[in-house]
Amino acid sequence: MATGRTHRPATRSRGIPEATVARLPLYLRALTALSERSVPTVSSEELAAAAGVNSAKLRKDFSYLGSYGTRGVGYDVEYLVYQISRELGLTQDWPVVIVGIGNLGAALANYGGFASRGFRVAALIDADPAMAGKPVAGIPVQHTDDLEKIISDNGVHIGVIATPAGAAQQVSERLIAAGVTSILNFAPTVLSVPDGVDVRKVDLSIELQILAFHEQRKAGEEAAAVAAATGDVVAPPPLRGSAAASRKGPDGDVPAVMPA
Amino acid sequence: MATGRTHRPATRSRGIPEATVARLPLYLRALTALSERSVPTVSSEELAAAAGVNSAKLRKDFSYLGSYGTRGVGYDVEYLVYQISRELGLTQDWPVVIVGIGNLGAALANYGGFASRGFRVAALIDADPAMAGKPVAGIPVQHTDDLEKIISDNGVHIGVIATPAGAAQQVSERLIAAGVTSILNFAPTVLSVPDGVDVRKVDLSIELQILAFHEQRKAGEEAAAVAAATGDVVAPPPLRGSAAASRKGPDGDVPAVMPA
DNA sequence: CACTGTGAACAAATTCACAGCG
DNA sequence: CGCTGTGAATTTGTTCACAGTG
Numbered sequence: 324m325a326t327g328r329t330h331r332p333a334t335r336s337r338g339i340p341e342a343t344v345a346r347l348p349l350y351l352r353a354l355t356a357l358s359e360r361s362v363p364t365v366s367s368e369e370l371a372a373a374a375g376v377n378s379a380k381l382r383k384d385f386s387y388l389g390s391y392g393t394r395g396v397g398y399d400v401e402y403l404v405y406q407i408s409r410e411l412g413l414t415q416d417w418p419v420v421i422v423g424i425g426n427l428g429a430a431l432a433n434y435g436g437f438a439s440r441g442f443r444v445a446a447l448i449d450a451d452p453a454m455a456g457k458p459v460a461g462i463p464v465q466h467t468d469d470l471e472k473i474i475s476d477n478g479v480h481i482g483v484i485a486t487p488a489g490a491a492q493q494v495s496e497r498l499i500a501a502g503v504t505s506i507l508n509f510a511p512t513v514l515s516v517p518d519g520v521d522v523r524k525v526d527l528s529i530e531l532q533i534l535a536f537h538e539q540r541k542a543g544e545e546a547a548a549v550a551a552a553t554g555d556v557v558a559p560p561p562l563r564g565s566a567a568a569s570r571k572g573p574d575g576d577v578p579a580v581m582p583a
Numbered sequence: 584m585a586t587g588r589t590h591r592p593a594t595r596s597r598g599i600p601e602a603t604v605a606r607l608p609l610y611l612r613a614l615t616a617l618s619e620r621s622v623p624t625v626s627s628e629e630l631a632a633a634a635g636v637n638s639a640k641l642r643k644d645f646s647y648l649g650s651y652g653t654r655g656v657g658y659d660v661e662y663l664v665y666q667i668s669r670e671l672g673l674t675q676d677w678p679v680v681i682v683g684i685g686n687l688g689a690a691l692a693n694y695g696g697f698a699s700r701g702f703r704v705a706a707l708i709d710a711d712p713a714m715a716g717k718p719v720a721g722i723p724v725q726h727t728d729d730l731e732k733i734i735s736d737n738g739v740h741i742g743v744i745a746t747p748a749g750a751a752q753q754v755s756e757r758l759i760a761a762g763v764t765s766i767l768n769f770a771p772t773v774l775s776v777p778d779g780v781d782v783r784k785v786d787l788s789i790e791l792q793i794l795a796f797h798e799q800r801k802a803g804e805e806a807a808a809v810a811a812a813t814g815d816v817v818a819p820p821p822l823r824g825s826a827a828a829s830r831k832g833p834d835g836d837v838p839a840v841m842p843a
Numbered sequence: 844c845a846c847t848g849t850g851a852a853c854a855a856a857t858t859c860a861c862a863g864c865g
Numbered sequence: 866c867g868c869t870g871t872g873a874a875t876t877t878g879t880t881c882a883c884a885g886t887g
Contacts, residue, residue, distance in 0.1 A: 342878055348792040375773035387850055394886045395846045411792050412799030426690035431684045436788040480798050504801060505794040509694055521797045523790050528696040529636055530783050532608040532671050534765040537742050537781045539672030541764060570805035571875055639858055646870055654864045655868045666856055
């Protein structure tokens with residue numbers, strides 16, 4: 324849900340569906356685990372279970388990559404690991420910079436999963452002069468002033484923004500001007516970037532809000548079940564403020580279980 | 584991309600599309616910013632720009648909530664803030680526990696955006712006895728042994744897992760047994776949970792891999808553009824291993840720009 | 844015979860385009 | 866007139882179900 328498909332609108336239809344791309348890392352992880360256990364082959368059924376999807380979807384996904392399975396047998400684990408890695412571009416090493424070395428930035432720098440799969444933390448950058456030189460996760464923090472030089476010296480194309488929201492847009496502009504074309508944004512802001520730059524965002528509070536929505540709905544359903552049994556009219560779960568006077572809800576005036 | 588739509592498969596069609604739910608927090612954030620600047624009304628166009636979506640989508644999204652706008656004018660900011668908050672269940676307070684107080688867990692605990700919007704960190708839990716009692720973000724860390732009691736004493740329904748991958752499944756089982764029905768999972772594993780439990784996952788390395796895919800594609804396109812100009816044949820960007828002998832690619836044997 | 848690969852059916856999400864209201 | 870709200874068209878994603886192959 325992150326990338327605004329900012330760049331080229333799928334020029335000549337050749338291409339793997341975005342939804343499939345988003346699942347490839349999942350398959351890759353499951354396959355890597357199998358590989359470590361020296362499992363030679365998997366069926367679509369088994370692999371799908373391990374990746375948490377259904378097998379039809381997995382087979383369809385793989386069909387976009389090519390015919391890499393063997394009918395009656397399944398997929399060769401090692402071979403698939405290789406193919407997916409290559410498709411994702413993980414056979415090369417991607418230098419990454421992290422900008423904003425606060426709590427989160429430090430946590431990201433320390434995150435092991437980074438190095439394991441094709442990514443290398445090339446530099447840590449922070450605006451606080453007091454941080455400069457201090458090592459975090461074994462890498463000395465550098466000052467924002469040198470951002471452009473760091474990017475170009477290291478040939479960085481992928482940047483991670485873990486700054487406060489207020490700084491994110493400006494940081495992204497500097498990153499992009501210096502040559503970054505993919506950004507992973509942890510700051511709770513919408514970045515506006517030129518075409519050709521991909522942005523994905525990770526936002527704790529958005530995820531929690533989505534969970535809260537479903538959680539509230541569950542509470543509503545419970546109440547409805549009870550009410551259905553007792554014949555009561557159900558009021559929407561939380562307080563409904565004074566405002567909601569006389570506006571139309573989605574379906575007229577039906578006393579719905581969900582807040583109208 | 585996270586929730587496996589684990590629970591009830593949209594029982595009686597009444598309901599807001601998942602894609603819309605996922606955008607409501609985005610709108611809410613943009614609206615909150617406007618509200619702080621005391622802007623009284625916004626058009627769908629303006630708000631859409633602020634939220635990083637297009638205006639048709641925004642209007643369609645809002646139409647699922649009801650008719651909250653005024654034709655010729657736009658939307659009342661305060662009123663919309665209230666309606667969306669209510670829809671997302673943010674008019675009530677959600678106590679949340681964070682399990683796994685390592686680098687990431689600590690960063691999450693310190694994250695301000697938590698409290699701001701209806702969420703309250705009710706407890707921090709870690710398996711390391713040495714951590715017990717130590718305050719993180721002003722909250723004393725408690726030991727995993729007391730997990731069940733903490734959950735039920737605080738009426739927690741939402742849990743955040745920031746443990747190592749190996750511990751995540753077991754932690755989720757304990758959380759669920761104790762009453763949690765929504766989980767935000769930062770551990771790089773697929774959790775398997777019973778129906779009725781929602782899981783959303785946040786995974787740095789998956790996001791980076793998706794970016795790498797697009798990044799690689801960009802490199803390919805550049806090369807293609809150059810090749811088109813010079814008449815060269817283009818080889819797929821990174822090394823292609825020895826394995827790829829004689830398998831079918833997605834579209835026969837066309838010498839494609841993208842790795843076959 | 845157990846599996847993959849895939850057309851065809853279906854469902855969800857997005858976008859278009861405009862009627863209709865304030 | 867300027868905007869929202871929404872049917873209809875389109876695109877994207879998922880699932881079904883089975884032909885075909887090792």
